[in-house]
Amino acid sequence: MAMASKHRASALKQQNKKHKVLGHRTKGQLSKVNKGRVAISAQSRRAKKEMSREQRKNQMKQIRSQKRDEAMSQKRSVGTANNPPFLVTIVPLSPDINPRKVVSALTSCDPEATTTTSAQGIVHLSSMRYKQRFSFIIPPVNDLYAILDSVKVSNTLMLLWPPRDEVEDAAELVLSSIMAQALPATIHIAASMDDMAHKATSGVPEEMDTGSLDEELSSRLVLGPSPAKKSNRKMQMRQRVVKEIESRFPGNAKLFTLESDQDAMLILRHIGSQKQRSIFFKDNRPHMMAEKVEFEEKGPTGTLKVYGYVRGQPLSVNGLVHVPGWGDFQMSHTYLLEDPHPLERRGKNATMTNDEPQLIEEADPEHQETLVSTNEVDPMEGEQTWPTQEELEEAEENVKPKPRTKRVPKGTSEYQAAWILDSEDPEGANYDDKYDYKEDMDALEKLRAARDDAEFPDEIDTPKDIPSRIRFQKYRGLQSFRTSAWTPMKNLPLIIREIFQFKNFFHSKKRILKEEREGAMPGWYIIVHIQDVPRHLYDSQVTSQAPLVIFGLLPHEQKMSVMNIVIKSHSLGHYRPIKSKERLIFHVGFRRFANSPIFSEHSTGNKHKFARFFHPGTTVVASMFAPITFPPVSVLMFRERPDGAQDLVGTGSLYDMNPKRIVVKRVVLSGFPFKINRKSAVIRHMFFNREDILWFKPVELRTKWGRRGHIKEALGTHGHMKCYFDGQLKAQDTILLNLYKRMFPKWTFDPHAARPPPLYTFRTSGKEADSSDEENEENQPAKKARVVQFHNSGL
Known part of the structure; x- marks a missing residue:
């Protein structure tokens, strides 16, 4: 019997790696080295594990008690005897509603309460029944800034809803602005719907004269609909209002009415026991x-x-x-x-x-804080020299006004020529002089530029009247926009020396908030x-009759820096693109100012692409020179119309105060293949002279179809060049050359923003009036014609 051959492993057998024992230490060896020392994480886990059940229950009980005490102290910090009263701002969402009737109903529901009125028209109510104090303020209903300023410092916002399916455009602007700014605790009041329900059921307009109708219809209008029909119509209106509130205020759609003293007492009780919403820019500043x-x-x-x-x-x-x-x-x-x-x-x-x-x-x-907002810069800092006498004389010659020539009839003396007008229109101004043709053409050019930017991002035509190496001398090429290095403190403009920056912004904010x-x-x-x-x-404040509010500033908040805010497009007023460096109105927390920011993409990384336009439906980061403000802070952005009206175009929040944010503008020069070989091609229309081709030779080329290449040499003197690519080009492909330049905002900060025109136009006895006028015929008989008529008043 033949012996079985011994199995031999193949040379391709898998060889597993052995366990590395070099440097491995056992538990005993580790304990000898540590000598009883235990890591902090291990100590915390061991201490938590060693706690008994009773100890854990006691710990949770203490945590709950601490949170309950904090909530109660926060609730008792307003409205009581030794604390400021509840400040309630009343905002009607229709000019038909008279808010003064709401205040009258709230102040007269409790006969034991004390009512006083301050010089600014704020009504104070001290209720011994609830042991709380209330302050009611009614800002001018047609002044958007007055409403926003009042809500900034208020504890409660009282919205008066009209019995309609939808709110008006002006009320939509007010609601959107308040919700984007910072919404305090809110309470919703429905206007009395008796009169409006009657009008809606009868189907007869308010202005119609019932005397021309027959007696049966007139008597029907006087008596009104049946009680059952009236109650049904009233319930339908209430359901519509509640549905509208639920769509805007999820989870807070409770609707109150003011039809009796019990309803008014219920509203006061709700205001006093309502949970207050925390707003950072208000709670952390006086x-x-x-x-x-x-x-x-x-x-x-x-x-x-x-x-x-x-x-x-x-x-x-x-x-x-x-x-x-x-x-x-x-x-x-x-x-x-x-x-x-x-x-x-x-x-x-x-x-x-x-x-x-x-x-x-x-x-x-x-120890007083100074109003100095910029850094003092030494004009002799850096390598500078005094100008020579020849340079000063040459500068004076350049600034001298050049003589102006005027075409005059032959034989006219110099004295007679001085009396000849420059205008060639003897009849003077006509209707076309009032038409701003240049403004319309500028708006049309902006729309065309925005459309081209959306269709062909960053692509521009190569200039023919100036060499490209001069036109784009401040630009540079990048191998990769994401990974290529860009030093943030290099080639900075002189204005950067006048602003302030933090070594660690969020650490400074934390330290300032902890200071006593x-x-x-x-x-x-x-x-x-x-x-x-x-x-x-x-x-101006006296003329506008708007409420005056003041805010105390935290340290360093008067100093200038670069403010970066995240702005999201708002559908209410953002109906056309906004160009970078366009003047806009900003509401940043408690501040209000005008500025012309630059836009950039809201992206990660150390470089951010410059956006020429803020298109509707997008989100961008706006950078500008503005006073330092510690976040979180809400932001509202308005665009000003030629007539002074303002549109809410964006809402957002403060991102940071960082002058080192790198905003890079991209310029794309395009060319087209003229002759295509296997991996090379002749490109034209990207440059128009030989020197430009040699200047931009180191920059990498890309195509819209994903090819990469570089310039090999220039052909001739008219801008043709031979280029090599990583594959064969298509005839319909486009060759692109990307150039980049860092962008900085301009110093356009203006702390005085003009107020917008009134939101509503009221019907008066023959004239239009402002909502801030009051009905006071005894003290102001001369202004009787300007008294506001709150027609269709629901209260």
Whole structure:
């Protein structure tokens, strides 16, 4: 019997790697090296594991108690005796609703409550039943800025809804702006629908004269519909309003009515027990709603004396205050007054007290914040030399005005020629002079440029009148937009030296918010003396009759830097593209200013592509020079029309304050294949001279069909060039050359933004009137023709 052959492994047998024992230590060896030391993570896990069940239950109980106490303290920090009252802003969503009837119903529902009115028209209600205080303010219903300023410092927003299927365009703008700015605790009130339900059921317009109808129809209009039909119609209207509220305020669609004193008491109770919404820019800064304003003139400027309750955080006199639309100012003194609207009863319709004010703080020049917003730059910094005498004389010659020539009839003397007008139209101006043809042509060119940019991104025609190496001398090529290096502190403009930047922005913000603050405490009724206020700002506030609010600034918030904000297109007013560097109106938290930003893509990485246009339905980052503001802060962006009206074109939030953000503009030069070989081709129409081809020879070429290549040599003198690619080109392909340049915003910051025109036009006795006028025939008989008629009033 033959012996079986021994199995031999093949040379292709898999050889597994052996376990590496070099450097491996056992648990015993590790314990000897550590000598009893244990890592922090291991200690925390061991301590958590060693806690008993009772200890864990006790720990959770303490956490719940702590959160409950924080919620109760936050709720009791407003409305009680030693805290500022609930500030309620009442905003009607239709000019047909009279908000003063709402205030009257709320102040008269409790006979034991005390009602007072401040000089600025704020109605205060002190209720001993609820042991709470309420302040009601009605901003002018046709002034968008007044409404937004009031909501910024309010605890509760009261919206008065009309019984309609849809809100008006002006009310849509108000709602969208409030919700994008920062929405406080909200309560919804429905107007009384009795009259409007009757009109809707009868089907007869309000202006129709019933005297021309027959007696049966007239009597039917006088008596109205049946109670059952009227109740059914009223219920249908209420359901429509609730459905509209649910679509805008998910989870907060409870609708209140004001048909009795019990309804008014229920509304007051809801305001007092409602959960307050936290708003960062309001809760972390001191702010005030002016109860009374006085101006003491001192030359071209004066001292503005503002009376009101301190809210939010303590107000220090050595800090700075910001008035929306006015700018930043310093304070000189703060005085404490006795609370003119106390919780205890002082009799019905009590008047304000006039006790002597007590000095709280006086500004210390050594510790007071300065209004310096830019960095002082040494003009001799860097390598600079004084100009020579020859250079100064040459500059004077260049700035001298050149003599102007004028065509005159032959034989006219110089004296006679001076009397000849430049205009050749003897009849003067006509209707075409009032038509701004240039403005229309500019708008048309912008629309065409935006359409071309959307269809052919960044592609431009190569100039023929100037060499490309001169036209694009500030541009450079990149191997890869994402990975190629770009030094952020290289080739900076001179204006960058005047702004401020943080070594670590978010670390500085965290440190500033943790600092302990001193000054007038929240809940105190004080007088703030704001110095060096221009007279015209105070006059404009008196004319507009808008509420005045002030905000205390955090450290460094008066200094200028580069602000980057994320803006999302808003469908309400963004109906055409917006070009970069176009003047826009911004509402950044508590600030309001005008600026001309540059747009860039909202992307990751260290470089961001410049956007020539902000197209509808997109999201961009707007960069501009603006005062430092610590986020999170909401942003509203408005575009100003030629007639002064403003459209809400975008909403968003503050991204960061970073001057090192690299915004890169791309320029694409295109050419077309003239003769195609296997891997080479002759390209034309990208350049028009030999020198430009040699200048841009190192830059890589790309095609729309994904080919890559480079310039080999120039052919002739008219811009033809031979190029090599990684594959054969198609005849319909387009060759592209990408060039890049860093973009910087322009210094166009303007703290004074013009107010938009009124939102509504009211019907009056023969004339149009503003909503801020009040019905007071005894005190203002001369203004009787301008009294606003709240027609179809639902309250």
